Amino acid sequence: xxxxxxxxxxxxxxxxxxxxxxxxxxxxxxxxxxxxxxxxxxxxxxxxxxxxxxxxxxxxxxxxxxxxxxxxxxxxxxxxxxxxxxxxxxxxxxxxxxxxxxxxxxxxxxxxxxxxxxxxxxxxxxxxxxxxxxxxxxxxxxxxxxxxxxxxxxxxxxxxxxxxxxxxxxxxxxxxxxxxxxxxxxxxxxxxxxxxxxxxxxxxxxxxxxxx
Amino acid sequence: xxxxxxxxxxxxxxxxxxxxxxxxxxxxxxxxxxxxxxxxxxxxxxxxxxxxxxxxxxxxxxxxxxxxxxxxxxxxxxxxxxxxxxxxxxxxxxxxxxxxxxxxxxxxxxxxxxxxxxxxxxxxxxxxxxxxxxxxxxxxxxxxxxxxxxxxxxxxxxxxxxxxxxxxxxxxxxxxxxxxxxxxxxxxxxxxxxxxxxxxxxxxxxxxxxxxxxxxxxxxxxxxxxxxxxxxxxxxxxxxxxxxxxxxxxxxxxxxxxxxxxxxxxxxxxxxxxxxxxxxxxxxxxxxxxxxxxxxxxxxxxxxxxxxxxxxxxxxxxxxxxxxxxxxxxxxxxxxxxxxxxxxxxxxxxxxxxxxxxxxxxxxxxxxxxxxxxxxxxxxxxxxxxxxxxx
Numbered sequence: 001x002x003x004x005x006x007x008x009x010x011x012x013x014x015x016x017x018x019x020x021x022x023x024x025x026x027x028x029x030x031x032x033x034x035x036x037x038x039x040x041x042x043x044x045x046x047x048x049x050x051x052x053x054x055x056x057x058x059x060x061x062x063x064x065x066x067x068x069x070x071x072x073x074x075x076x077x078x079x080x081x082x083x084x085x086x087x088x089x090x091x092x093x094x095x096x097x098x099x100x101x102x103x104x105x106x107x108x109x110x111x112x113x114x115x116x117x118x119x120x121x122x123x124x125x126x127x128x129x130x131x132x133x134x135x136x137x138x139x140x141x142x143x144x145x146x147x148x149x150x151x152x153x154x155x156x157x158x159x160x161x162x163x164x165x166x167x168x169x170x171x172x173x174x175x176x177x178x179x180x181x182x183x184x185x186x187x188x189x190x191x192x193x194x195x196x197x198x199x200x201x202x203x204x205x206x207x208x209x210x211x212x
Numbered sequence: 213x214x215x216x217x218x219x220x221x222x223x224x225x226x227x228x229x230x231x232x233x234x235x236x237x238x239x240x241x242x243x244x245x246x247x248x249x250x251x252x253x254x255x256x257x258x259x260x261x262x263x264x265x266x267x268x269x270x271x272x273x274x275x276x277x278x279x280x281x282x283x284x285x286x287x288x289x290x291x292x293x294x295x296x297x298x299x300x301x302x303x304x305x306x307x308x309x310x311x312x313x314x315x316x317x318x319x320x321x322x323x324x325x326x327x328x329x330x331x332x333x334x335x336x337x338x339x340x341x342x343x344x345x346x347x348x349x350x351x352x353x354x355x356x357x358x359x360x361x362x363x364x365x366x367x368x369x370x371x372x373x374x375x376x377x378x379x380x381x382x383x384x385x386x387x388x389x390x391x392x393x394x395x396x397x398x399x400x401x402x403x404x405x406x407x408x409x410x411x412x413x414x415x416x417x418x419x420x421x422x423x424x425x426x427x428x429x430x431x432x433x434x435x436x437x438x439x440x441x442x443x444x445x446x447x448x449x450x451x452x453x454x455x456x457x458x459x460x461x462x463x464x465x466x467x468x469x470x471x472x473x474x475x476x477x478x479x480x481x482x483x484x485x486x487x488x489x490x491x492x493x494x495x496x497x498x499x500x501x502x503x504x505x506x507x508x509x510x511x512x513x514x515x516x517x518x519x520x521x522x523x524x525x526x527x528x529x530x531x532x533x534x535x536x537x538x539x540x541x542x543x544x545x546x547x548x549x550x551x552x553x554x555x556x557x558x559x560x561x562x563x564x565x566x567x568x569x570x571x572x573x574x575x576x577x578x579x580x581x582x583x584x585x586x587x588x589x590x591x592x593x594x595x596x597x598x599x600x601x602x603x
Contacts, residue, residue, distance in 0.1 A: 055516070075521055075600050082518035094513045108517050156518070 001066060001085055001159035001192070003029040003052065008061035010047045021210045022048065024061075031159065033192040039212030045196035046091050048212065049164040052194065053088050054078045083112050087158035087191075089166045093149040097138030101129065101148045104137050109155040123151045127177055142169040150178055154185050161186060161193040168198070222535075225496050230539045232489030233577075237543060238550050239482040241573045245554050246478055248568055261334065261409055264289075264453065264460045265436045280433025285456075294441050294449045300434030301412070302329045302420050306392030306427035310401055312384070325388075327353075328412045329420040334438050336409040344419040351388060352404035354414040360406060378406060392427030410438070496535075497588060500528060504595050515600040525596040529589035536581045547573065 005027045009017055017023035022037065023044070029035055039045050050056045051063065054070060063070045065081075073081070082088070095104050101124075109115050124130045127147040132140060137148060146169055153161065161182065167175040186193055195206065266281065281289075281300065289298055304327035311322040332342070335354075342352055364375040376384075381403050388399045407414065441449065453460055504511070515521055547570065 053516075075597055078600070079515070079518055079520040082516070088516070090516070094516055096510065096513065107514075111518055152517075 002031050002064075003160070004064040004067075005029075006062040006064070008051070008059050008063055010044055010051065010056075011058040011060070012047065013044050014060075020212055022212050027210075029160070029192065029194060031192060032190055033208065034186075034206045035192075035194045036206035036209045037194060037196045037212050038198070038209060039196070040198065043212045045212060046164055049088070049090070049162050049194070049196060052162055053086065054081070082156075084157050085159045087153045087156060087161040089146075089149050089153045089161075089163045091164040091168075091196075093145050095137040095145055095149060095152075097136065099137060100134050101137055101140065101144075102133040104148055105152045105155055108152045112156040114157055115155045120151065120155065123154065123181065126181060127151065128174060143171075143174065146170060147174070147178065150182070154181070157189065159189070159191050161191060163193060163195040165196055165198065225492075225499050226535055226538060228492035229489070229496055229535065230542055232485065232492040233539050233543055234546055235485035236482070236489045237485075237573055237577050238547065239478070239485040240576060241547055241551060241570070242554055243478045243482060244573065245551065245558070245568050246474060261336075261438055261440055262449075262460045263410070263436055263438050264458045267457055267459050280435045281437060282433060286434075286437065289437065289439065292449075292452055294443045294446045294452075296440045296442055298437050298439035299331045299334055301436040301438065302417060302424070303432075303435060304328065304415075304420055305424050305429055305432060306390055309389045309391070310386050311389075312386045321386075325413055327415045327420060327423075328436075329415055329417040330410065330438055331417060334410075334440070335407065335414075337405045337407055340404065342404060342416060344416040344422075346422050349398075350385075350400045350402055351415055351419055353401050354405045354407050354410075355403060356411050356413075357406040357408055358411070390423060390427055393429065395427055397426075493584065496532075500532065500588065500592060501595075503528065504592065508599060511596055511599050515596075521597040521600040522593055525589075525593040528592045528596075529585060532588060532592075533585045536585060540577055540581055543577065544574075 005022065005025065007024050007026060009023050013023065020043075021027075037045060037048060047056070051059055051070075054073065057071055065073075096107070099107070105120055109120060121130075121133075124133055127150070129140075129144050129147050132144060132148075137145060140148065146166060150166060153163075163182070167178055170178060182193065185191075196212075286298070286300065289295055308325040308327055309322070310325050335342075337354065344351060360376070360378065360381065367373070368375050382405075384403060386401045388401045390397045390399065443449065511521075511524055514524055551568070551570065
């Protein structure tokens with residue numbers, strides 16, 4: 001999956017994007033590429049992810065996904081994209097607080113039928129949230145919730161994984177384990193990723209680091 | 213997805229719709245029963261013939277002809293949508309005196325008569341030998357059945373005369389003396405039958421034509437008209453007659469007015485049911501809208517995960533469909549029971565009730581249900597899809 005930006009400028013940031021390496025430029029995220037987008041708060045990290053995931057279209061310029069304008073995609077195409085090609089760990093995680101951690105993951109896995117139960121349980125153990133599967137997501141700490149959201153994102157086939165400050169509440173140890181898991185899954189599927197992070201934040205080692 | 217949809221709320225919604233549904237389709241079904249019963253009633257009791265005449269007023273004293281219908285007035289009547297056909301009465305314009313001979317069964321009766329005729333197709337009887345041709349001296353006569361009753365229970369009783377049966381009176385012959393234009397003729401009259409519909413003394417059309425030509429003073433306007441109508445209950449008929457101040461034998465009109473009142477009443481009941489149902493559905497619509505709004509966040513999250521908005525919307529439509537299905541099933545028994553109750557009551561009131569099929573009402577219910585699922589369904593789908601697009 002290749003994403004090509006052509007002078008994209010989100011409406012809320014109009015006129016404030018002079019120093020950006022992303023907004024207003026022609027850039028390409030090639031298939032399988034690994035990109036870290038760094039920016040301080042308020043520079044549009046979440047806006048970028050939202051635009052890429054089809055959640056907002058209030059921007060100038062054009063984005064092409066494998067040559068097709070994102071704006072041309074209908075609801076059915078977006079639904080299929082989000083099931084089969086485009087993964088997401090949103091910054092606000094979007095978990096259902098009243099459902100258990102396991103049910104939250106199942107909500108995705110039942111839709112895609114992508115992962116075996118054992119594999120998913122293995123990820124819970126690997127990320128250190130193995131004992132929390134039956135706990136309502138609302139009762140978990142932010143760091144625990146981030147890991148649940150990550151597991152959920154992996155329960156689908158994807159060519160590009162969008163990660164919006166995914167490790168902001170994890171300690172170094174847990175961040176390392178999460179990064180290892182993402183690296184392993186992306187490598188297995190030949191997928192790329194776009195990760196946003198606060199300036200100077202530690203994270204995945206991307207091929208390319210851009211300042212937003 | 214169904215958060216905020218308590219069982220109490222769901223039950224209340226279902227109950228409201230159910231009540232409206234019962235009222236509306238109970239009303240529809242009752243209306244169908246009533247219509248069928250009334251239709252048969254009209255066929256049975258109300259003959260579709262009306263006798264119309266102009267009122268007798270002061271003008272009649274001055275000039276005899278003003279009480280008659282002009283050709284233009286007859287044409288106007290003919291053109292009315294409720295008139296299938298009409299014919300003017302032909303009145304005898306000569307003096308007639310009838311007397312029973314001494315050797316008769318009812319001796320010593322003598323009376324002046326007035327003869328009228330209508331075309332044969334307006335008669336309500338088929339008397340034997342209702343024929344007359346010039347040269348025949350015997351004239352068949354039809355009298356109102358009431359006359360016989362009048363004689364039997366009034367005249368004969370007060371004079372100690374024997375009562376006469378219908379078949380016996382057919383054997384009576386009496387003399388008719390026709391007089392006019394300076395001419396005179398003697399003929400024999402014979403009672404050929406009795407009429408319920410026509411309150412006059414009738415003779416065959418051909419006879420009166422001949423006799424008027426011979427004894428009458430020339431043409432005159434018909435004073436009475438018999439008309440045949442498909443719709444004796446049509447309010448337009450009564451309105452027309454009133455507007456022209458024509459008079460008619462009003463019994464049929466009164467029956468028609470009763471039917472009209474009945475229809476009005478049923479329309480009001482049906483309308484009431486429609487209003488109740490409308491309110492219930494409005495509340496149902498609001499509830500579903502509330503349900504969608506309350507779950508906006510969850511729906512958005514599910515769309516975010518890759519669930520198709522249409523697929524999500526289908527769940528709500530399915531809920532609506534299930535609700536209406538339950539309501540429809542719940543209406544079956546009350547409808548059946550209502551139909552039986554109505555039939556029993558109508559029968560007790562003396563109406564002949566044909567059993568009426570339930571399925572047209574059910575088909576109507578199914579059609580209405582489909583509309584009520586499809587319409588809001590499309591709306592719900594649009595709402596949910598908008599959630600997906602709005603982001």
